[in-house]
Amino acid sequence: MRRSISTGVVLAAASTAVLAGVASAGPGAVPACGANDVDVAISRSPEHAAGHSAFLVRYTAAADTTNCALAGVPSNVVFYGPDGDTAPGISATPQPGSVATPVTITPGHAGISYLVERTGEQPNPVSAVTFSLPSTAGDTSVRAPWPSVPVSGADVQLSAVVAES
Structure with missing residues (x-):
């Protein structure tokens, strides 16, 4: 026994x-980042190619214990007009050649991606945007206020998330 x-x-x-x-x-x-793990902020980017402008999407740790990863391009993007309704006619597609490389989000280590638009096209007033984080976590849907600049044109391209330098 x-x-x-x-x-x-x-x-x-x-x-x-x-x-x-x-x-x-x-x-x-x-672990993969979920919606509650990151804070998302969007601002106008001074960097862009000729004939285009860009918006910087910044992913920061939502808590001082955050340690999670994002990899790829945001998806399921929906823009909202000033009245809160869906802004019609704006679509978002991944930039050609976007590569899904894991980026770890922790306090002090943020990730960034870009929304790139053509300049000189029809301005579309936008107040907010929702999208799914590039992640395999359960809840990845986030909403962020849009800067007080209209989206230009009907199609914006999204880049993959990379580590902020």
Whole structure:
């Protein structure tokens, strides 16, 4: 009887050690960011290619314990007009060549992406935007106020999230 209790204790201890090793997996095991993990802010970007303008989307840690990853291009983008209704006729597509590289969001380490538009096209007043974070977490839908600048044209392109330098 003592022998089986000792074997049971050893197996339990070994199982605990194995599970502890899985739970504290290497540095690549950063969980995906959910909507409550990040704060999103949008501002006009001074950087852009000729004939285009851009908006900077900044993803910062929502808490001082945030440690999660984003990878890829935001999706399911919906723009809202000043009246709060969906702004008609504006679509968003990924920029050609966008690469999904994981970016870890922590306090002091933000991620950024860009919304790029053509200049000189029809201005569309916008008050807010919603989109899904590029993440595999459960709830990824976020809403951010839009700067007081209209969106130009009917199609904006989105870049993948990269680490802010």
